[in-house]
Amino acid sequence: MTAVSRxxxxxNAIAMLRNRRDLPWPxxxxxxxxxxxxxxxxxxxHPRPDERHIRKxxxxxxxxxxxERFPNKELCLEGYPSPDFLKLVEEARPEQVLFVPDDPDQTTSDHGWDFSKGTGLLxxxxxxxxEWAITVSLFCNPDPSDPEHAARLGAERIEIYTGPYGACFDDADQAAKELDKVVATANAAKAVGLGVNAxxxxxxxxxxxxxxxAPFIREMSIGHGFTADALIYGFTESVRRFRQAMGEL
Structure with missing residues (x-):
């Protein structure tokens, strides 16, 4: 029996490519x-306000x-918790929502929440x-002090921002240092009872x-790397490749 997938x-990148033409493909x-x-x-x-890739x-x-077709699968919506985004979450009722501290003009999520600032919005x-029975995750920096703040706010999971780790693809020593930060954050989240995504x-x-x-990480959200891989191997094979890398096959 194969393991449950992470x-x-x-x-998003598929939608961005589609939006280059007034056509329904890809x-x-x-x-x-x-x-x-x-x-x-x-x-x-991650639907952006300007719908530059994913549209409502x-x-x-x-x-x-x-x-209708995949009732055992999950939809996760990422976004800044603005009134418009919360309205979309309420209407679409995804299984999970990830709140990120993005400015609308950011090209991608590149930092976690600063919990030293006001958290009333969160x-x-x-x-x-x-209230809508949606699992809540907060985007966190690789900082072991952050999970306690997320737990105090009532989140059920965190997603650790692994960008600094991924950016060290050509520097093994720096990658090891960044990996230690991610793992320390994951362990801190586990210690306060939070689920851990990356x-x-x-x-x-x-x-x-x-x-x-950190074998207890329960979910990995992958877009850019997956799409780049799929351009070479195809979607089906890339799912297999990533799941194999995760030790599931």
Whole structure:
């Protein structure tokens, strides 16, 4: 029997490619289906206010796809907890929501929450999401002091920003230092009872070292690295490759 997958495929890049033309391909739902059929645990999307990649309509299409065809899979919505985003979360009812501290103009999520600043916005968003029976995760820097703050706010999980680790693909010594920060944060989250996710610039090359030290990580949201891999190997084979890197096959 194969292990339950940790892999959540982020299809933002597919939507970005589609949006270059006024055409319905490549299909976000079509490729999401291929990924889930191949064994991914679910799909992650980060709809931006300007809809430069994922559109609101994609969110509803993906929610419907999972409800009708993949009821054992999960949809995760990422976003800044603005009123518009919370309205989308309430209407789409994903299985999980990841709140990120992004400015609308950011090209990608590149830092976690600064918990030293006011957290009223997060507290409101977390309470609302729990009323909708949605699992709440907070995007955190690789800093072992952050998980305690996330737990105090009522989050059920954190997603550790692994960008600094992934950026060290050509520097083994620095990669080891960044990996230690990620692992320390994961252990701190586990110690306060939080589930641990990880995401950003994870690849088939750097995942094994992370899971060797933090095997309890329950989910990895992978978009850029997965899409780059899939351009060479195809969606089905890339799911297999990433799951193999995760020790699941």
């Amino acid at each position: 892999l959540s495929v982020n299809v 299909s976000v739902t079509g490729l999401a289906s291929i990924a889930m059929e191949a064994g991914a645990k679910g799909i992650t999307v 309509s994609d969110v509803f299409d993906l929610a419907e796809l999972i409800e 507290e409101t968003a977390i309470a609302a999401s729990k 995401g950003h610039d994870l690849t088939v090359e750097n995942i094994p070292a992370l899971l060797a030290k």
